[in-house]
Amino acid sequence: MRSSIQEDQEGGRNDGWTVGFASSSLFRPLMYALLISFLVLFYFYPLAAILRLSFFPEGQLSLEPLTALFRTSRYLRILWFTVWQAALSTLLTVALALPACYVFARYDFPGKSVIRALTTVPFVLPTMVVSLAFTAFLGPRGLLNAALMQILRLEQPPLELQHTVFIILLAHVFYNYTLVLRIVGEYWANLSSQLEEAARMLGAGRWRAIREITLPLLLPSIGAAALLVFVFDFTSFGVILVLGGPRFATLEVAIYRQTVHYLNLPLAAALSVVQILFTFVLMAVYTRLQAARSLPVELRSRQATQRRPQGWREKLLVVGNVMLMLLMLVLPLLALVQRSLTLGGSLSFGYYRALFSNPRGSAFYVPPVTAVRNSVTFALATVAISVALGLVAASLLERRGHGSSSRRWDGGTDRGDGSWLRAAWGRLRGGLDPILMLPLGTSAVTLGLGYIVALDEPPLDLRTSPLLVILAHTLVALPFVVRSVLPALRSIQPQLREAAAVMGASRWLVWREVDLPIVARAVIVGAVFAFTVSMGEFGATSLIARPERPTMPVAIFRFLGRPGTINYGQALAMSTLLMLVCTAGFLAIERFRVGGREEF
Amino acid sequence: MPPLLEVRDLNKAYPDGWTLKDVSFAVEEREVFGLLGPSGCGKTTLLRLIAGLEMPDRGQIVLRGRDVTRMAPHRRGFGLMFQEYALFPHKDVAGNVAFGLRMAGLDRATTEARVAETLTLVGLQGFGQRDVSQLSGGERQRVALARSLAPEPRLLMLDEPLGALDRTLRERLMDELPEILHESGVTVITVTHDQEEAFAISDRVALLRAGEIVQSGSPQALYRNPDSTWVARFLGLTNLVNARVVGSHRVETSLGILEVQGTGRALDRDGLEAQLLIRPEAARMSDAGPNRLELQVVDRSFRGMHWQLDARHESGVVLNFTFSAGVDLPASGETFGLSLNPKALTLLRNDDGHGKREGD
Numbered sequence: 001m002r003s004s005i006q007e008d009q010e011g012g013r014n015d016g017w018t019v020g021f022a023s024s025s026l027f028r029p030l031m032y033a034l035l036i037s038f039l040v041l042f043y044f045y046p047l048a049a050i051l052r053l054s055f056f057p058e059g060q061l062s063l064e065p066l067t068a069l070f071r072t073s074r075y076l077r078i079l080w081f082t083v084w085q086a087a088l089s090t091l092l093t094v095a096l097a098l099p100a101c102y103v104f105a106r107y108d109f110p111g112k113s114v115i116r117a118l119t120t121v122p123f124v125l126p127t128m129v130v131s132l133a134f135t136a137f138l139g140p141r142g143l144l145n146a147a148l149m150q151i152l153r154l155e156q157p158p159l160e161l162q163h164t165v166f167i168i169l170l171a172h173v174f175y176n177y178t179l180v181l182r183i184v185g186e187y188w189a190n191l192s193s194q195l196e197e198a199a200r201m202l203g204a205g206r207w208r209a210i211r212e213i214t215l216p217l218l219l220p221s222i223g224a225a226a227l228l229v230f231v232f233d234f235t236s237f238g239v240i241l242v243l244g245g246p247r248f249a250t251l252e253v254a255i256y257r258q259t260v261h262y263l264n265l266p267l268a269a270a271l272s273v274v275q276i277l278f279t280f281v282l283m284a285v286y287t288r289l290q291a292a293r294s295l296p297v298e299l300r301s302r303q304a305t306q307r308r309p310q311g312w313r314e315k316l317l318v319v320g321n322v323m324l325m326l327l328m329l330v331l332p333l334l335a336l337v338q339r340s341l342t343l344g345g346s347l348s349f350g351y352y353r354a355l356f357s358n359p360r361g362s363a364f365y366v367p368p369v370t371a372v373r374n375s376v377t378f379a380l381a382t383v384a385i386s387v388a389l390g391l392v393a394a395s396l397l398e399r400r401g402h403g404s405s406s407r408r409w410d411g412g413t414d415r416g417d418g419s420w421l422r423a424a425w426g427r428l429r430g431g432l433d434p435i436l437m438l439p440l441g442t443s444a445v446t447l448g449l450g451y452i453v454a455l456d457e458p459p460l461d462l463r464t465s466p467l468l469v470i471l472a473h474t475l476v477a478l479p480f481v482v483r484s485v486l487p488a489l490r491s492i493q494p495q496l497r498e499a500a501a502v503m504g505a506s507r508w509l510v511w512r513e514v515d516l517p518i519v520a521r522a523v524i525v526g527a528v529f530a531f532t533v534s535m536g537e538f539g540a541t542s543l544i545a546r547p548e549r550p551t552m553p554v555a556i557f558r559f560l561g562r563p564g565t566i567n568y569g570q571a572l573a574m575s576t577l578l579m580l581v582c583t584a585g586f587l588a589i590e591r592f593r594v595g596g597r598e599e600f
Numbered sequence: 601m602p603p604l605l606e607v608r609d610l611n612k613a614y615p616d617g618w619t620l621k622d623v624s625f626a627v628e629e630r631e632v633f634g635l636l637g638p639s640g641c642g643k644t645t646l647l648r649l650i651a652g653l654e655m656p657d658r659g660q661i662v663l664r665g666r667d668v669t670r671m672a673p674h675r676r677g678f679g680l681m682f683q684e685y686a687l688f689p690h691k692d693v694a695g696n697v698a699f700g701l702r703m704a705g706l707d708r709a710t711t712e713a714r715v716a717e718t719l720t721l722v723g724l725q726g727f728g729q730r731d732v733s734q735l736s737g738g739e740r741q742r743v744a745l746a747r748s749l750a751p752e753p754r755l756l757m758l759d760e761p762l763g764a765l766d767r768t769l770r771e772r773l774m775d776e777l778p779e780i781l782h783e784s785g786v787t788v789i790t791v792t793h794d795q796e797e798a799f800a801i802s803d804r805v806a807l808l809r810a811g812e813i814v815q816s817g818s819p820q821a822l823y824r825n826p827d828s829t830w831v832a833r834f835l836g837l838t839n840l841v842n843a844r845v846v847g848s849h850r851v852e853t854s855l856g857i858l859e860v861q862g863t864g865r866a867l868d869r870d871g872l873e874a875q876l877l878i879r880p881e882a883a884r885m886s887d888a889g890p891n892r893l894e895l896q897v898v899d900r901s902f903r904g905m906h907w908q909l910d911a912r913h914e915s916g917v918v919l920n921f922t923f924s925a926g927v928d929l930p931a932s933g934e935t936f937g938l939s940l941n942p943k944a945l946t947l948l949r950n951d952d953g954h955g956k957r958e959g960d
Binding site: 201202203204217 | 679682689
């Protein structure tokens with residue numbers, strides 16, 4: 001280690017300006033240690049605890065919990081349902097989003113950027129909000145049924161979608177539509193339309209050209225998008241819990257029920273192991289596809305590939321897709337707001353007022369509005385920790401890129417003894433990136449379970465500490481922060497720094513004048529991401545939050561567990577509030593995002 | 601027999617105000633027809649209309665007497681080589697060249713033979729298995745050419761075929777391209793903003809200005825007889841002075857009374873106002889002969905094959921001339937006499953202001 005540090009100092013002198021401000025002496029290894037210990041303590045240790053519980057339930061190796069899963073068909077059925085609902089949801093999402101991808105990639109029309117921003121809103125919404133929005137839209141007391149009952153003069157709601165698989169599928173489409181639109185649409189937009197035209201000039205019909213040229217070129221990005229959607233649908237939790245009702249369970253829901261309802265932790269742990277196995281394999285494939293996506297196609301600027309729609313056919317295509325989008329993505333949210341404001345058939349803030357009272361026998365020991373305070377407190381703490389850690393991680397990752405490029409320039413820095421240490425150090429840093437992304441692929445319920453199992457006894461007994469929730473949120477938010485800051489750091493070209501240096505700026509001045517302004521915006525984006533993620537987190541929180549300290553999503557879920565219009569109404573009201581917070585956060589992100597591609 | 605392709609009164613207007621106006625021309629079988637004009641003049645749009653990638657507002661595209669204006673692009677049997685080549689990145693060189701043959705439904709053996717044959721024609725034997733991303737600029741250009749030639753299109757359109765290449769490569773391909781085109785016997789419409797390129801490749805050239813054809817003819821005819829000042833300037837003929845006809849073949853200019861024998865506008869109308877074009881090769885170093893001028897050397901530069909000379913007349917007009925390399929020229933600042941060959945002087949219609957718009 002010592003010698004590798006020395007080696008790096010030497011490299012530092014050689015590298016000159018490519019060495020960032022924070023990389024001298026011991027600082028870098030120290031940051032590295034900090035980051036790794038955080039991940040080990042609050043990610044790997046809890047996961048290991050799940051494995052231990054699953055494989056060593058009584059202190060010695062036993063496959064009993066795992067084999068118990070396969071002894072009856074019950075858990076196989078759950079696994080099967082998890083897979084097929086995810087597959088079907090993904091298929092539906094891709095099928096519905098692809099035409100919109102085409103429209104957004106090839107046409108320019110008024111309001112396009114606003115509509116694009118709107119379609120992203122569902123993705124940042126907490127699962128509780130989405131679930132409530134769908135009950136408000138399609139549920140028995142939902143907007144659609146209410147309207148149909150009035151128009152057709154019916155006594156009973158005609159549509160019975162609640163607690164069916166259809167409403168689950170629709171909610172999943174709602175959630176992940178924008179992922180496909182962003183990933184495939186952006187790639188498509190930069191794909192030269194001349195390729196298709198070239199095929200047509202060589203005798204291919206419209207469809208043949210799409211099939212032979214465009215589709216093969218899009219396939220990696222469609223695959224990447226579909227995989228990501230599949231992972232999200234596979235680990236779907238809140239949506240299934242609320243919209244599916246007791247009849248439906250994914251692995252995630254089964255883990256939750258085993259933990260909370262039956263207190264069967266070994267079984268929950270065994271289910272988690274299956275879950276982890278699946279998601280890790282999927283994420284590995286996703287990373288592969290990401291790499292394939294970035295190869296040799298020449299990308300064009302959008303101006304070159306987009307035009308106004310001409311003729312009624314093209315206009316109909318554009319208008320039709322935009323209408324479908326608005327219908328699918330905006331209507332449920334409007335329904336949520338409308339229902340939350342309708343009490344006894346008229347406009348009222350009654351549900352919102354009820355949030356401030358604490359009647360006897362309610363779902364809480366405290367007025368529900370304290371959930372808002374809890375959520376905000378947790379979120380602010382999450383922002384503080386995750387931004388600090390995220391900056392550390394991003395600057396470590398960014399150094400890696402510059403190190404390799406500067407080595408290309410001066411060639412012979414890899415000489416002499418200690419070079420193998422340097423190589424090992426480099427490999428360690430190389431592994432950091434995927435490790436940091438792991439929490440993104442780990443289901444939140446698994447994480448929560450891990451915390452319950454691992455952090456409930458000395459030396460780390462955090463069971464009663466509010467820190468537990470904050471740590472879980474930080475872990476979920478960290479990849480978002482890193483992915484927001486890293487591209488900005490990488491976008492600062494060495495030439496920029498060199499230019500400033502040539503003009504006589506000191507190293508510190510260079511950092512302040514060049515790096516800081518660019519990074520500051522990205523940090524704001526990362527912070528807002530962390531804030532909204534924390535506000536909306538439900539999976540882990542539902543397991544680890546103390547009953548007297550509920551967050552907003554937890555409060556919403558508890559309202560739903562109680563009978564009566566007023567409880568449902570309060571759930572609607574709180575969901576609306578949560579939606580407004582997250583939408584505001586999202587608008588801030590859009591506002592501050594430094595130009596350039598997202599890395600999701 | 602009707603010409604292979606006829607374009608009749610083609611019109612196209614864009615929302616941003618840009619238009620293509622009443623464009624008409626005909627292309628004969630096996631002819632190489634060049635469309636030449638500055639960037640933004642509508643060349644590429646014209647190609648896209650002929651290709652069927654866009655629809656005209658008015659006018660017809662007629663193939664061997666048959667109207668194909670509304671026909672889908674892939675049924676026309678035309679080829680188009682895009683300016684940036686648009687090679688398929690997910691196919692190798694052979695896969696690119698074979699694409700059109702596959703669309704035509706040729707069997708595998710025929711396709712393979714034809715691919716090899718076409719690659720040989722463009723000088724890329726053995727390149728079939730290469731990845732297109734590994735090719736140099738010149739190789740990509742050749743693959744694009746081979747790909748559009750392979751299905752033997754009735755008409756091949758080239759959009760700035762040499763535009764994306766560096767100078768040396770362009771020079772070489774300017775020699776090779778006409779050879780390849782003639783050897784394959786294909787009818788060609790080529791589009792470029794580069795006069796040298798258009799002249800080198802084309803049998804006949806049409807000059808396009810702001811969506812209108814202003815003059816067409818063989819390269820030699822165009823260069824010898826530009827029929828307006830805009831055409832003259834575009835072709836690099838910049839010695840233009842105001843002139844008034846004062847008698848048979850005589851004009852009055854700020855350089856004095858000059859005798860004009862070049863073909864051009866009728867000279868029989870006294871008082872006619874026009875522009876006099878003095879070709880750069882018009883001057884002879886001699887004190888005798890018609891149209892004598894006294895000039896002062898502003899600048900001279902030796903270009904290897906010839907001299908380039910800028911000289912000022914006492915009226916302030918600066919003229920430039922070319923002289924063969926063997927001539928001894930006076931030094932900068934010296935005054936000297938020369939005579940202008942009346943056959944190299946032409947009267948032109950002044951249309952510099954006409955049809956001018958933003959973006960020209």
